[in-house]
Amino acid sequence: MSKVLVFTDYGGPENQELIEREVPQPGPGEIAIEVKAAGVNPADAKMRQGLFGTKRRLPSPMGLEASGVVIAVGEGVEDFAVGDEVLGSAAKGQGTFAEHALLDASKTVAKPEEISFADAAAIPVAGTAAYDVTHQVQLGPGQTLLILGAGGGVGLMAAQIGTARRFRVIGVASASKRELVESTGATFVESGDGVADRVRGLAPEGVDLVVDLVGGQALRDIAPVAKDPRNVITTVDPATAEELGGSGVKRTQEALERITAVIQRGPIDPHVVQCFSLADAQEAMAAVEGGHTAGKVVIQP
Numbered sequence: 001m002s003k004v005l006v007f008t009d010y011g012g013p014e015n016q017e018l019i020e021r022e023v024p025q026p027g028p029g030e031i032a033i034e035v036k037a038a039g040v041n042p043a044d045a046k047m048r049q050g051l052f053g054t055k056r057r058l059p060s061p062m063g064l065e066a067s068g069v070v071i072a073v074g075e076g077v078e079d080f081a082v083g084d085e086v087l088g089s090a091a092k093g094q095g096t097f098a099e100h101a102l103l104d105a106s107k108t109v110a111k112p113e114e115i116s117f118a119d120a121a122a123i124p125v126a127g128t129a130a131y132d133v134t135h136q137v138q139l140g141p142g143q144t145l146l147i148l149g150a151g152g153g154v155g156l157m158a159a160q161i162g163t164a165r166r167f168r169v170i171g172v173a174s175a176s177k178r179e180l181v182e183s184t185g186a187t188f189v190e191s192g193d194g195v196a197d198r199v200r201g202l203a204p205e206g207v208d209l210v211v212d213l214v215g216g217q218a219l220r221d222i223a224p225v226a227k228d229p230r231n232v233i234t235t236v237d238p239a240t241a242e243e244l245g246g247s248g249v250k251r252t253q254e255a256l257e258r259i260t261a262v263i264q265r266g267p268i269d270p271h272v273v274q275c276f277s278l279a280d281a282q283e284a285m286a287a288v289e290g291g292h293t294a295g296k297v298v299i300q301p
């Protein structure tokens with residue numbers, strides 16, 4: 001038997017439950033892993049709330065990304081074998097907050113030994129989002145990248161990507177995240193009232209790319225600092241970004257291999273700040289659902 005966190009109905013955290021089930025068997029294109037670590041994302045709560053639709057079969061396993069060791073491979077899977085260490089995204093309808101999980105082989109890569117299982121678990125969703133959102137508009141060295149929500153899982157990696165590519169990075173976050181944001185090489189700007197004026201104080205000519213990881217009014221407040229409104233890219237609120245002239249992030253297939261290779265070489269730390277056991281998975285969810293985590297939260301069964 002194998003433990004997994006599921007939601008039993010769409011709605012609030014009261015619908016989450018840790019249950020036991022048979023060890024899942026991989027279907028075509030899937031691999032089964034013994035989970036070593038699973039990244040927790042805001043999307044896990046959005047899915048449970050039904051914001052991505054209400055068609056999943058219930059109870060629905062939770063968790064979108066994981067690292068672990070392959071225990072079985074499904075039909076047609078040629079790139080992986082039992083015993084391989086991997087990182088990847090959950091197969092359709094599956095979840096990674098579990099002792100054993102099914103991954104989509106097409107969204108899985110080998111885990112380099114230089115990357116710990118905990119760090120690896122932050123790559124398939126947050127790492128790839130950080131990669132895609134910083135590459136959609138091509139900037140050159142010395143150009144200015146502003147990140148709204150710079151202290152979260154995606155933001156800290158996006159800021160480090162910007163620094164590694166020799167952009168001038170401005171990271172907007174709440175005061176408690178100043179040191180963390182500055183550790184990425186970014187210049188810190190405190191979020192909240194007057195944020196656009198504080199940014200203009202640093203970049204009177206405007207910024208070349210706004211990466212939005214927050215959305216809503218915070219995005220409306222910051223978007224005017226972009227030199228070109230088309231260079232406002234969001235991971236979270238495409239409707240508002242489009243209204244302002246920008247767009248939603250376009251996800252790419254190559255991001256997974258590329259960001260994994262960069263993290264393997266060392267310049268980017270996924271900043272895993274909290275690890276929870278599977279028994280405490282509900283606490284891990286609550287920490288991320290609060291909307292103000294610093295860095296990445298992972299679950300280690």
Ligand SMILES: NC(=O)c1ccc[n+]([C@@H]2O[C@H](COP(=O)([O-])OP(=O)(O)OC[C@H]3O[C@@H](n4cnc5c(N)ncnc54)[C@H](OP(=O)(O)O)[C@@H]3O)[C@@H](O)[C@H]2O)c1
Binds near residue numbers: 041149153173251
């Ligand atoms: N489209 C995709 O494929 C994709 C992939 C990954 C993530 N996402 C989305 O991208 C967003 C960020 O993800 P994440 O994993 O980085 O989330 P996270 O780790 O929860 O971080 C979000 C950050 O936003 C900050 N924040 C909240 N309100 C703010 C405000 N008014 N001004 C400035 N910062 C504010 C929070 O820090 P403070 O305490 O400093 O406010 C927090 O650090 C989420 O909505 C997620 O669902 C989308």
